[in-house]
Amino acid sequence: MTRGDGRPLQRFRWWQLLSRSLFSLSLPGADGRRTVYTVDVRPMGDGNGAGLADLYLDGRHHASSRVPAVFPVDGGVIEVAASTFGLKRCHYVTPDGVEQQLVPDPGSAAGRRVRLEHDHPALSRSIGSASVVLLVVGVSVVVLELVDVIGRIPPVVDRYGGFASPVQLPLWLTITLGLGAVVASMERALRLRYHWLLDGAAS
Structure with missing residues (x-):
């Protein structure tokens, strides 16, 4: 895992449906202030066929890692894993084993699938x-x-x-x-x- 450079998170675009996954989660910090963690996954991100995951805190780049990735966050970690056909895991996990799946961006393919399930x-x-x-x-x-x-x-x-x-x-x-x-x-x-x-x- 490498440290981020603070660049802003780019909006999801419709032409990225097959090349990008974007998931977010809002968590309360020790001071009570909520932080939005966003995971941006590019299946061919490193140019060598390996997926690359970027973690953003409140819209600013915080860290990068090849997939599978584990990002330490407040109260636990965010685990990211991929299969041949997309993501198989993007979950927040606490030390006692409680898991919560991150929420996909509404414009992403996963977000559209969630909307279909809701509607x-x-x-x-x-x-x-x-x-x-x-x-x-x-x-x-x-x-x-x-x-x-x-x-x-x-x-x-x-x-x-x-x-x-x-x-x-x-x-x-x-x-x-x-x-x-x-x-x-x-x-x-x-x-x-x-x-x-x-x-x-x-x-």
């Missing part, structure tokens, strides 16, 4: 459920492909006679399901949802 809860739940189904199907396809590959390895064939996947999917369907799993992981990343098996398998 159309039934639709939001349906989209969330569809994402889980797509990921479960995607994991199943990966397992079937692994079974097929392992069953063709010469030592396995010599010892067990070889075996094949019980289901053979056409290439177009495998590609379609793979793309569906990617979209589902992206949707879940907007809500900072992550499961090592479901979302990890789509990576």
Whole structure:
């Protein structure tokens, strides 16, 4: 982690929907004054493919770190972690383990997803459920492909006679399901949802 340079926080712009995440949290300090902590995450921030997170205090740059990042703040830390498809964690954590997710900027992709959930809860739940189904199907396809590959390895064939996947999917369907799993992981990343098996398998 490196110290900040005090530069002002830039407003979120619509063309940054896929290249920037912005989350904030207001916390009371020891003197009772509230401080707004803002985390600005750029997935390709350091120019070498590693994500970069910047912490702002009341709109002024305070610190920078590669992702995953842990920023000490009043009463705890802010933890930032990313997956292949976006953020999987941007939480304030106290020493006793209490967690609070930071609030996304309304103009960001995550903020728009929150607004959809607020304005159309039934639709939001349906989209969330569809994402889980797509990921479960995607994991199943990966397992079937692994079974097929392992069953063709010469030592396995010599010892067990070889075996094949019980289901053979056409290439177009495998590609379609793979793309569906990617979209589902992206949707879940907007809500900072992550499961090592479901979302990890789509990576």
